Amino acid sequence: MNEPNTFRAGDTVKWSEDYGDYRPSDGWSMKCTLSGALTLTVTAASGAGQYDVTLTAVQTETLLTEGLYTLAQFVERGSGDDLERITLSTTTVTVLKNLSTAFKGDTRTHLQKTLASIEAVIEKRATQADEELSIAGRSLKRTPLAELAKLHTKYKFWVEEEQQRERIAKGLPAGNKILVHFR
Numbered sequence: 561m562n563e564p565n566t567f568r569a570g571d572t573v574k575w576s577e578d579y580g581d582y583r584p585s586d587g588w589s590m591k592c593t594l595s596g597a598l599t600l601t602v603t604a605a606s607g608a609g610q611y612d613v614t615l616t617a618v619q620t621e622t623l624l625t626e627g628l629y630t631l632a633q634f635v636e637r638g639s640g641d642d643l644e645r646i647t648l649s650t651t652t653v654t655v656l657k658n659l660s661t662a663f664k665g666d667t668r669t670h671l672q673k674t675l676a677s678i679e680a681v682i683e684k685r686a687t688q689a690d691e692e693l694s695i696a697g698r699s700l701k702r703t704p705l706a707e708l709a710k711l712h713t714k715y716k717f718w719v720e721e722e723q724q725r726e727r728i729a730k731g732l733p734a735g736n737k738i739l740v741h742f743r
Contacts, residue, residue, distance in 0.1 A: 596629035
């Protein structure tokens with residue numbers, strides 16, 4: 561099976577399948593259906609003993625939304641009462657956000673935003689020694705710098721973990737190893 565397991569809404573997606581027992585030359589045609597939040601069905605093109613599947617950018621942009629879909633690939637031959645239909649495979653496909661329309665603003669993750677906020681507070685507080693103020697009978701307590709430093713360490717670690725998972729998902733090295741070469 562050559563179908564993708566992940567793609568983005570708005571992208572063109574192509575793959576080919578060779579089902580030896582169900583050749584186009586024997587009258588078979590192949591269809592693919594993505595079923596999830598929405599449904600998209602396409603008929604594969606026949607070529608050189610295989611089936612070529614194309615989901616156009618317009619189809620994936622307008623007919624699919626972000627989420628999990630079941631992809632079923634099946635062949636058909638004949639029509640009416642003589643219709644033969646055989647499901648050849650089913651798998652789960654993840655459709656990701658359409659990048660051209662999904663992000664309108666801050667695209668950082670929750671962990672990245674929180675780390676940046678902690679760093680901003682530490683930066684502002686670096687010149688302020690007071691952790692507690694009283695003005696006109698009202699008091700204000702600030703988070704101690706030691707506590708902010710602990711939070712910073714935790715969130716920095718979590719952001720680095722998140723980035724490593726993202727790199728691994730892309731097939732890249734995690735980026736957390738230091739290699740040493742001795743001569």
